[in-house]
Amino acid sequence: MIQTKNCLSKKEKFEISVLIREIKDPYSEFFITKNRMRLFIKENLNSLFSSLKKGDKICFDEGGIGVITGFAEKEIEIINYTTKRKTVVPSRKYVIILSKDEINANKLLEFINWQFPKETLFAKLKKNNPLLKTYYFNKWAFRGGRGNELLIYRPPIKEY
Numbered sequence: 001m002i003q004t005k006n007c008l009s010k011k012e013k014f015e016i017s018v019l020i021r022e023i024k025d026p027y028s029e030f031f032i033t034k035n036r037m038r039l040f041i042k043e044n045l046n047s048l049f050s051s052l053k054k055g056d057k058i059c060f061d062e063g064g065i066g067v068i069t070g071f072a073e074k075e076i077e078i079i080n081y082t083t084k085r086k087t088v089v090p091s092r093k094y095v096i097i098l099s100k101d102e103i104n105a106n107k108l109l110e111f112i113n114w115q116f117p118k119e120t121l122f123a124k125l126k127k128n129n130p131l132l133k134t135y136y137f138n139k140w141a142f143r144g145g146r147g148n149e150l151l152i153y154r155p156p157i158k159e160y
Contacts, residue, residue, distance in 0.1 A: 008052060016058070017045055019065055023098050027129045030098040032069055041067075041098075059111055064099025066108040068121065092122045102134050109138040117157040124149050 008016070020030075020042055031038045032051060041048045048067065052058055057068040070093035079086050095112060099105040112121070123140070125132055127148050135152055143151040 008049065008058070013049055016060055016065060019060060019062070020045065020098065023064065023100055025098055027126050029125060029129065030096055032067070032096070033094075041096075057116075059108060059115070061104075061107070063101070063104030064097060064108050066095060066097045066112055068112065068116070069094050069096070093119055095121050095123045097123075097131065099131075102130060105131050105134045106137065109134060109140075113138060113154070113157060120156055121154045123152050125152065126150075 025040075025042060028040065030042065031040045032044075032048060033039070034047060034051075039047045051069060052067075055071040057071060059066045070091050093116075095109075097105050097108055099108060121140075122143070123135060125135070127145070127150055132150070132152070135154075138154070139157075140152045140154045143153045145151065
């Protein structure tokens, strides 16, 4: 069963901890960013749980876990150094997925699309990650790249 939560019970934290320990992360992409530093969730479970209390979302089942960060940060300030003007823009909401296989990752992405159709979502993946095909299959698109990482995004889903 897949759930989305803002705050987790002790039982759910235990289930998620066991799930995270069981699933391998060969591409080292299951991380959150705090103060411009990458905190790998497998080694920093407490940082994951504390960020969820601030409004970030999580969905999980026995096949994988998906975390959406950025809900806690409503907006960020960007400075244009040529004009010296400050602009306030909405923060990006990043999706990170840790799953046993591509089928479970697909289920998680479909659920995320269904739960958050009005949000613009982003993900950073390595170029050689096989989950890229799964993201593209779920209507995600290439946004940019740097080094061996790609930034992909899913625009809001239009209702017909």
